[in-house]
Amino acid sequence: MSTFFDVAEQDPGRLAVLAPDGTAATFGELAARANRLTHALHRLGLGPGDGVVAVVHNGLPYFELLFATLQAGMYFTPVNYRSSPAEIAYVVANSGARVVVADADIARGCDLDVPRFSIGAADGWGDYASWGADEPPAPPEPRTAGQTMLYTSGTTGRPKGVRRALSGRPPSLHPIHRDLLAMFGVAPGPGVHLVACPLYHAAPGSFAVNALHLGHSAVLMDRFDAEETLRLVERHRVTSTHLVPTMFHRMLRLPEAVRSRYDTASLTSVIHGAAPCPPEVKERMIGWLGPVVHEYYGASEGLICGVTAEEWLAAPGTVGRPLPGVRLKLLDDDGVDVPDGEPGTIYFSSAHTALDYLGDPEKTAAARSGEYLTVGDFGYRDAEGRVFLLDRRTDLILSGGVNVYPAEIEARLLTHPDVADVAVIGEPDEEWGQRVVAVVEPVAGVPADDALAARLAEHCRAALAGFKTPKRFDFTDRLPRTESGKMMRRTLRQE
Incomplete structure (x- = not known):
C-alpha cells in the first residue's frame, strides 16, 4: 500500500497542497521540507x-510538521x-511537547518555556521559515511511524489527550481508514480533496492526510463559505470533501439559482460525521x-461505523454497521447488554481504538x-446490525420519567x-425533574419575538409528542459550536 512518501518519490511533481493564500507545494517539495524538519527536530534532541x-x-506548515513527525515516531x-x-x-x-510552532499572531501572545518557532515575526520565537533550511532534504533512515495525538473538543469538560501507542513500524495508511475510504469510493490515484474545516480537528485532518x-x-x-465551496468544487474538479451537518x-x-450555477459532477464522495445530521437535511x-453523501460515526478515540448514501436511504437515520475489525456492544445503566431495538450506551473496541486519556486515569x-x-x-442497534x-x-x-432526545427536537x-x-x-x-x-x-x-416562539411551538406539536415540544424558546445571535x-x-x- 502506498503512502505520501511513496507518492513523493514516484511522482514528485504532482500537486500535493494548495493553500488558501495561493501558495502550493508538490509532493516532492512537501516531502523535502518535511525531511529537513525531521532532521531539525533530531538536532534539538527529539526522538521517538x-x-x-x-x-x-x-x-x-500543518502538513510539513505532520509528515516530519509522522516519519520520526513522534506525536x-x-x-x-x-x-x-x-x-x-x-x-x-x-x-509534554518539546517544540511548539505557531502563527505569528498567536505566538505574540504566548510565553512558553520550550523551543518555539513562529510563522512570521514574533519576539522570543525562532523563524519557522528558515528553521531546518540547512538540513539535508533526504529522508531519515529508517522511517518510523508517529501519531497524531489529538485533544478531545472539551464539550463535556477540560480537553484530554487521546494517546495511542506507537507501532515502531514504517508509516502507513491504517487499514480501518483504508476500508472506510474504499467503502466511500475514495481510491488511490489522481483525485482532489477539498478541506473546508480546520485541520486541527480530528476528522478534517485525518481525511486530508x-x-x-x-x-x-x-x-x-481558510474558512467555510457555502458558495465558495461550490466554486472551488467546480474550479478544481474536487472529487472528495469532508463537511459537517451545519455546512x-x-x-x-x-438560493436555487446559486446552487445550480456550479458544476458539482466531479464529486464522488461527500463525507460527513462529527455531529448528528437531521434526516431531512441529508435527504x-x-x-x-446524488448518492455520494456518505457518513461515518466515530470520535477522536476511534472510528466505529460507516454507511454509504444508498445504504442510508434504505434505513434513514442509521450511521451504519461497525467497520471491519470493530467490535460493538450496547449496555444499560447497570452494565448489562441490551437486546436489539433497545437503547443503551455504545461501547466499541478495535485495533485503532485509543483506550487511554493522557494523564487522566480516572476518565480512562x-x-x-x-x-x-x-x-x-x-443509541440502539436493529436486527440487521445497523446502529442508530x-x-x-x-x-x-x-x-417526568421519560427520556427526551434533544437531537430529535433539533x-x-x-x-x-x-x-x-x-x-x-x-x-x-421542580415538578417534572427537567423541562x-x-x-x-x-x-x-x-x-426573535413571541410570535416566532409561537410558530416554532406549533411546528413542533405538528410532528412531536407534547412532552417533547420545548416549554420555552430562547433566542441568540449565534450558538456556540466548534x-x-x-x-x-x-x-x-x-449561560
Whole structure:
C-alpha cells in the first residue's frame, strides 16, 4: 500500500497542497521540507515518543510538521488557533511537547518555556521559515511511524489527550481508514480533496492526510463559505470533501439559482460525521448532489461505523454497521447488554481504538468496560446490525420519567424556514425533574419575538409528542459550536 512518501518519490511533481493564500507545494517539495524538519527536530534532541505542538491555520506548515513527525515516531498535536494563551500552555504542558510552532499572531501572545518557532515575526520565537533550511532534504533512515495525538473538543469538560501507542513500524495508511475510504469510493490515484474545516480537528485532518497518502491533492479553505465551496468544487474538479451537518444546512439555504450555477459532477464522495445530521437535511443533500453523501460515526478515540448514501436511504437515520475489525456492544445503566431495538450506551473496541486519556486515569477508567470504550453516545442497534444514534448520554433530558432526545427536537426545528441553528437542552423543573428548552438562532431578518416562539411551538406539536415540544424558546445571535459542528451544550447550560 502506498503512502505520501511513496507518492513523493514516484511522482514528485504532482500537486500535493494548495493553500488558501495561493501558495502550493508538490509532493516532492512537501516531502523535502518535511525531511529537513525531521532532521531539525533530531538536532534539538527529539526522538521517538516526543511531541510537537502546532497552533496554525490551514496551510502548508500543518502538513510539513505532520509528515516530519509522522516519519520520526513522534506525536503531533494540532491545537485550535482560537485557543487562549492559557489553553495553549495547558496542552503544551499536559502533552509534554518539546517544540511548539505557531502563527505569528498567536505566538505574540504566548510565553512558553520550550523551543518555539513562529510563522512570521514574533519576539522570543525562532523563524519557522528558515528553521531546518540547512538540513539535508533526504529522508531519515529508517522511517518510523508517529501519531497524531489529538485533544478531545472539551464539550463535556477540560480537553484530554487521546494517546495511542506507537507501532515502531514504517508509516502507513491504517487499514480501518483504508476500508472506510474504499467503502466511500475514495481510491488511490489522481483525485482532489477539498478541506473546508480546520485541520486541527480530528476528522478534517485525518481525511486530508489520508487523501495525500492515496496520492490526491488537497485544496484548503481558510474558512467555510457555502458558495465558495461550490466554486472551488467546480474550479478544481474536487472529487472528495469532508463537511459537517451545519455546512449542509447553510449550503441548502443558498438560493436555487446559486446552487445550480456550479458544476458539482466531479464529486464522488461527500463525507460527513462529527455531529448528528437531521434526516431531512441529508435527504435533500442526496437529492441535490446524488448518492455520494456518505457518513461515518466515530470520535477522536476511534472510528466505529460507516454507511454509504444508498445504504442510508434504505434505513434513514442509521450511521451504519461497525467497520471491519470493530467490535460493538450496547449496555444499560447497570452494565448489562441490551437486546436489539433497545437503547443503551455504545461501547466499541478495535485495533485503532485509543483506550487511554493522557494523564487522566480516572476518565480512562470511567470510559472503559473491559477492552471496550465509550464516548458517552446513546443509541440502539436493529436486527440487521445497523446502529442508530439517539443522543449523547450526557445530553439526555429526563422529563417526568421519560427520556427526551434533544437531537430529535433539533432535527424538527431545523426544518422550519425561520431557524438557522438550534440547540435543545434541559433545565431543572421542580415538578417534572427537567423541562425542555430550545435555544434558537433565527435566520437573518427574522424577529426573535413571541410570535416566532409561537410558530416554532406549533411546528413542533405538528410532528412531536407534547412532552417533547420545548416549554420555552430562547433566542441568540449565534450558538456556540466548534468548527467541527459539535454543539457546546455545557456552555449553553452555564449561560
